Amino acid sequence: MYCFNTPQGSLSAFVARQVDLLRPRRVFLGHHDAWLPGFSRGVDVKPIRDEIARVRLETELVETGYGAAFPLFEGLRKWATSAAASAP
Numbered sequence: 001m002y003c004f005n006t007p008q009g010s011l012s013a014f015v016a017r018q019v020d021l022l023r024p025r026r027v028f029l030g031h032h033d034a035w036l037p038g039f040s041r042g043v044d045v046k047p048i049r050d051e052i053a054r055v056r057l058e059t060e061l062v063e064t065g066y067g068a069a070f071p072l073f074e075g076l077r078k079w080a081t082s083a084a085a086s087a088p
Contacts, residue, residue, distance in 0.1 A: 011043065016051035019059050024061045027052065060062055 019027060029045065049061050064070050 010047070010049040012051040015048050017038045019052050020055045023056060024059055026062050026072075028062050028064070028070075 007060060015027070015029075026052065029043075029048070052059050052061050063069065
């Protein structure tokens with residue numbers, strides 16, 4: 001478990017801390033690619049993937065190409081809300 005009163009540290013440590021706290025099934029990184037060639041640089045996601053695996057093996061890091069479609073909820077278990085579950 002991470003301590004809240006420590007500095008953010010590396011990007012991979014920050015993302016892993018969020019994964020540890022939120023426990024998501026999937027993680028999508030936003031704006032980690034070279035979206036403005038010549039000015040921005042892509043981010044090596046291997047350290048992020050490694051840190052996520054270290055804190056929570058169940059979380060999938062999804063990488064998509066620029067403008068690529070991804071079936072966001074495909075393969076995820078459906079959760080019923082308490083109201084829906086109790087409806088006739």
